[in-house]
Amino acid sequence: xxxxxxxxxxxxxxxxxxxxxxxxxxxxxxxxxxxxxxxxxxxxxxxxxxxxxxxxxxxxxxxxxxxxxxxxxxxxxxxxxxxxxxxxxxxxxxxxxxxxxxxxxxxxxxxxxxxxxxxxxxxxxxxxxxxxxxxxxxxxxxxxxxxxxxxxxxxxxxxxxxxxxxxxxxxxxxxxxxxxxxxxxxxxxxxxxxxxxxxxxxxxxxxxxxxxxxxxxxxxxxxxxxxxxxxxxxxxxxxxxxxxxxxxxxxxxxxxxxxxxxxxxxxxxxxxxxxxxxxxxxxxxxxxxxxxxxxxxxxxxxxxxxxxxxxxxxxxxxxxxxxxxxxxxxxxxxxxxxxxxxxxxxxxxxxxxxxxxxxxxxxxxxxxxxxxxxxxxxxxxxxxxxxxxxxxxxxxxxxxxxxxxxxxxxxxxxxxxxxxxxxxxxxxxxxxxxxxxxxxxxxxxxxxxxxxxxxxxxxxxxxxxxxxxxxxxxxxxxxxxxxxxxxxxxxxxxxxxxxxxxxxxxxxxxxxxxxxxxxxxxxxxxxxxxxxxxxxxxxxxxxxx
Amino acid sequence: xxxxxxxxxxxxxxxxxxxxxxxxxxxxxxxxxxxxxxxxxxxxxxxxxxxxxxxxxxxxxxxxxxxxxxxxxxxxxxxxxxxxxxxxxxxxxxxxxxxxxxxxxxxxxxxxxxxxxxxxxxxxxxxxxxxxxxxxxxxxxxxxxxxxxxxxxxxxxxxxxxxxx
Numbered sequence: 001x002x003x004x005x006x007x008x009x010x011x012x013x014x015x016x017x018x019x020x021x022x023x024x025x026x027x028x029x030x031x032x033x034x035x036x037x038x039x040x041x042x043x044x045x046x047x048x049x050x051x052x053x054x055x056x057x058x059x060x061x062x063x064x065x066x067x068x069x070x071x072x073x074x075x076x077x078x079x080x081x082x083x084x085x086x087x088x089x090x091x092x093x094x095x096x097x098x099x100x101x102x103x104x105x106x107x108x109x110x111x112x113x114x115x116x117x118x119x120x121x122x123x124x125x126x127x128x129x130x131x132x133x134x135x136x137x138x139x140x141x142x143x144x145x146x147x148x149x150x151x152x153x154x155x156x157x158x159x160x161x162x163x164x165x166x167x168x169x170x171x172x173x174x175x176x177x178x179x180x181x182x183x184x185x186x187x188x189x190x191x192x193x194x195x196x197x198x199x200x201x202x203x204x205x206x207x208x209x210x211x212x213x214x215x216x217x218x219x220x221x222x223x224x225x226x227x228x229x230x231x232x233x234x235x236x237x238x239x240x241x242x243x244x245x246x247x248x249x250x251x252x253x254x255x256x257x258x259x260x261x262x263x264x265x266x267x268x269x270x271x272x273x274x275x276x277x278x279x280x281x282x283x284x285x286x287x288x289x290x291x292x293x294x295x296x297x298x299x300x301x302x303x304x305x306x307x308x309x310x311x312x313x314x315x316x317x318x319x320x321x322x323x324x325x326x327x328x329x330x331x332x333x334x335x336x337x338x339x340x341x342x343x344x345x346x347x348x349x350x351x352x353x354x355x356x357x358x359x360x361x362x363x364x365x366x367x368x369x370x371x372x373x374x375x376x377x378x379x380x381x382x383x384x385x386x387x388x389x390x391x392x393x394x395x396x397x398x399x400x401x402x403x404x405x406x407x408x409x410x411x412x413x414x415x416x417x418x419x420x421x422x423x424x425x426x427x428x429x430x431x432x433x434x435x436x437x438x439x440x441x442x443x444x445x446x447x448x449x450x451x452x453x454x455x456x457x458x459x460x461x462x463x464x465x466x467x468x469x470x471x472x473x474x475x476x477x478x479x480x481x482x483x484x485x486x487x488x489x490x491x492x493x494x495x496x497x498x499x500x501x502x503x504x505x506x507x508x509x510x511x512x513x514x515x516x517x518x519x520x521x522x523x524x525x526x527x528x529x530x531x532x533x534x535x536x537x538x539x540x541x542x543x544x545x
Numbered sequence: 546x547x548x549x550x551x552x553x554x555x556x557x558x559x560x561x562x563x564x565x566x567x568x569x570x571x572x573x574x575x576x577x578x579x580x581x582x583x584x585x586x587x588x589x590x591x592x593x594x595x596x597x598x599x600x601x602x603x604x605x606x607x608x609x610x611x612x613x614x615x616x617x618x619x620x621x622x623x624x625x626x627x628x629x630x631x632x633x634x635x636x637x638x639x640x641x642x643x644x645x646x647x648x649x650x651x652x653x654x655x656x657x658x659x660x661x662x663x664x665x666x667x668x669x670x671x672x673x674x675x676x677x678x679x680x681x682x683x684x685x686x687x688x689x690x691x692x693x694x695x696x697x698x699x700x701x702x703x704x705x706x707x708x709x710x
Contacts, residue, residue: 124563125570129613132559149613182708183555183616306607309600 003174008136009034009167012100013042015143018175021071023047023062023428025055029075031115032102034167047428047457050449052079054421056086058453060095061386061425064408065433067218069096069150069158070425076102077115080161081122085415087157088126092412093241094218096155098146099123103163106134120161128156136169140176148179153186154304155218186303190320190328197316198276198299199332205274205297207345208234211257214241214411215279215302219322225278226250228326231333232340235349237265239280240397241411248401254349260394260543264352271348273297277314279322281307283412301325365538366517368392368466372399372438374514375464378521380434384408384426388419388439391472394543396438405433417446423461424454434462434525441467441491451504454530462524465497468537476542501532512536547576548602549628549698551706552591552609553617556582560614564591567612573597573605577630579695588616588708592697619706621698628698631670633658634680637687638665646686653679664689672696 006014012035016024023045028036039046049055055072063070074080080101090097103109104116120130129149131142146158202208210229216222222245229236229252236246237257246253255262257269269275274297281302300307300314301322308317318325358369372395379385383405387396393409400407408426410418419437427435439447444465454461475489501508507527511517511534520533554560561580568575576594583590595605602620609618621628638646639662646665650657655669669679673696680691700706 120559121562124566181613184613304611306604306611309603 003172005170006173007034007167008139008162008169008171009038011139011171011173012143012162013038013044014173015140015175016044016071017042019147024071024073025049025058025425026073027052027055027075027079029079029102029115031076031104031164032073034164035100035102035162047453049421049453052082053086054447054450056083056090056099057418057421058425059097060086060090061408061422062429063096064217065384065406065426065429067220069098069147071098071100073100075115076104077117080119081117084123084126087123087159089410089413089415089418090157091126091128093214093410094155095157096150097157098150099157099159101159101161103132103161105165106163109163120159123159126157127159130159131161133160133162133166136166136171139171140173144176144179145181149184187319188321188324190301190318190325194316194318195328195332198318198329201274201297201299201316202232207272208274208276208342209268209272210234210236210276210278211280212236212238212242212245212278213280214239215322216242216245219279219303221279221322221326224323224326224330228330228333231330233342235268235342235346237268240409242280243397243407244402244405247403249403256397260398262398263354264349267352268349274299277301282311284311361538364512365536366511366514368395368535368537368541369399370514371517371535372396374518375521376401378525379405381405382432383434383436384430386419386423386426386435386437388437388443389414389416390440390443391543392438392440392466395466416443419443420447420450420461420463424450424459427459427461436462436464438464438466440472441465441469441494441497442471444497445494448500451501451506451530455504455506460528461530462527463530463532465532465534466537467497467534468539468541469494470539473543476544497532497534506530506532508532508534510534510536546596546598548595548597549621549626549696550593550595550605551619551621551698552593552615553583553706553708554589554591555614555616556587556589557614560589561591563612563614564609567608568595571604571608573601577695579697585708592695594696616708617706621700625701626698627701628672628696629670630673630676630696631668631694632676633666633668633692634683635664635666635689636683637663637689639663642686649682655679
């Protein structure tokens with residue numbers, strides 16, 4: 001390939017094309033206009049969000065479905081700063097993303113000119129890496145590296161800040177085919193000695209357990225993990241980020257662990273003797289059950305060496321790509337002379353399975369647990385459920401079964417307002433999937449401007465608003481820990497959500513009985529346009545029983 | 546416990562900010578920091594003396610290694626390194642006191658780098674402990690100002706911390 005003379009702005013679009021980017025999420029402003037002007041001349045689809053943070057969440061939702069870096073764009077100063085929460089959200093959940101921001105003219109940097117913000121500095125704690133593109137001739141190299149860094153190793157967001165004058169500069173452009181960063185060599189295969197130790201631990205274990213984390217999705221290890229569990233007859237629990245890695249109807253699956261997890265899953269964690277952590281960083285909400293277990297052998301498999309031994313002590317650390325490590329383990333497992341069986345251990349865990357039917361609630365309301373389970377029955381196999389943060393997230397995570405679908409949520413950062421923009425991104429990534437955002441009336445009001453994005457671009461996402469007129473999760477904390485002194489949690493003054501949908505020209509319905517809920521679910525799923533279903537949840541309903 | 550960590554980084558703008566920021570936000574305490582270019586102009590060495598448990602040290606090393614611009618991280622064993630700081634000390638010193646001060650300097654291999662009617666500025670380089678001792682001996686004269694660099698350190702013997710090995 002020979003080089004071609006062009007502006008950096010044009011080169012930026014060429015880089016995106018070379019990386020296979022066909023859609024991006026953004027919000028323009030003066031400092032990024034040269035790039036937008038070049039975007040105009042390409043086939044790349046620009047999806048205009050209604051607030052920059054949602055460009056970030058949409059890219060995040062998109063990337064979590066494709067597994068490849070997705071792109072969001074904003075202008076300098078406030079535009080870039082508004083992205084930070086989304087960048088941090090993606091960073092915590094290891095989502096590959098490339099963020100492009102406009103910056104003021106190079107010579108004006110540091111002079112506090114209009115819409116100037118040090119975005120590389122401000123975002124530093126939340127990015128895997130960042131570039132301030134000062135030398136126009138570095139453009140191709142920087143973009144190539146940014147996509148490579150974002151999409152390999154432990155995935156994460158990479159920011160490229162491009163000053164206005166740099167965008168207009170002329171360069172000889174040629175996109176490199178390969179990339180080599182001497183200080184970045186993501187590890188791949190697991191250490192042979194540790195693999196051997198893990199296999200020995202697996203053979204010796206009487207009560208082994210697999211904990212499936214979100215890394216299985218980013219590392220494409222889901223199928224291999226299922227095979228491993230089936231071949232070794234080892235029960236599986238999952239973290240919230242790992243929901244869906246194991247099909248919920250599998251007899252080997254015992255549900256989500258942690259503070260809001262299933263009884264059987266936590267019982268498994270509490271009584272297992274060997275724990276295989278696969279792509280899970282065991283965050284503090286998941287870890288409580290595992291602390292102070294000196295008798296426990298932990299085999300921790302993760303791509304990021306810094307996660308091993310950070311939150312939980314690992315007896316057998318295996319750093320590597322989850323796919324390669326699982327292949328290494330399976331190679332050994334396939335050579336077992338006698339297949340493993342853990343019938344007794346599984347039967348003991350089966351005793352903890354409790355599937356009590358949700359209780360009926362007072363007239364005019366719908367039990368949220370019953371609602372999610374009912375929704376689950378009507379969902380097509382290939383569905384993406386995006387839960388927001390709060391009670392709605394817990395009800396959804398705990399009651400959705402996900403036959404073959406995906407569950408997305410802001411697991412690490414717990415960012416409210418994530419679900420609708422992330423659902424928009426997920427729908428862009430997989431146009432055949434049924435994509436549903438589930439949120440509360442608190443989080444809905446942080447994001448409902450994005451209904452316009454869905455309408456404008458014909459992105460067929462569905463929204464379920466669990467309305468209880470409270471910031472329910474915080475209210476529960478105040479009830480439990482602060483003597484029921486409720487402060488700042490009432491959502492009085494909220495609009496009629498169906499009328500909000502109406503205002504955007506979106507089909508809508510209120511579910512205030514089991515009958516209307518079923519009808520609403522059917523309408524929601526059959527609609528070929530965005531649809532909003534408001535669910536009247538009893539105001540004082542709890543997540544913890 | 547104090548740890549001396551030798552970090553080789555790409556010689557880019559902003560790398561020091563990334564390294565320092567990492568220490569700050571992860572709650573690692575830096576005792577001293579020294580930065581300088583290596584024989585390869587594209588590579589800088591940051592020598593950090595940090596305080597913390599073994600768990601902290603392990604996390605520091607792992608988190609530093611995650612920074613894209615960090616090429617190599619090596620914690621130097623105290624018994625297997627030569628470490629130096631440079632200090633400039635300005636003390637009150639009359640003409641009468643000069644012989645005494647000079648003899649202290651001789652003992653510690655300090656060098657007079659500036660002199661005025663009532664003051665002397667001494668330059669000395671050694672490990673942290675010896676510099677502290679030197680400082681204590683000069684304190685009675687009246688210390689006007691002390692300027693100390695961060696510690697730099699190098700492994701004893703043939704082994705070297707370089708990009709290649």
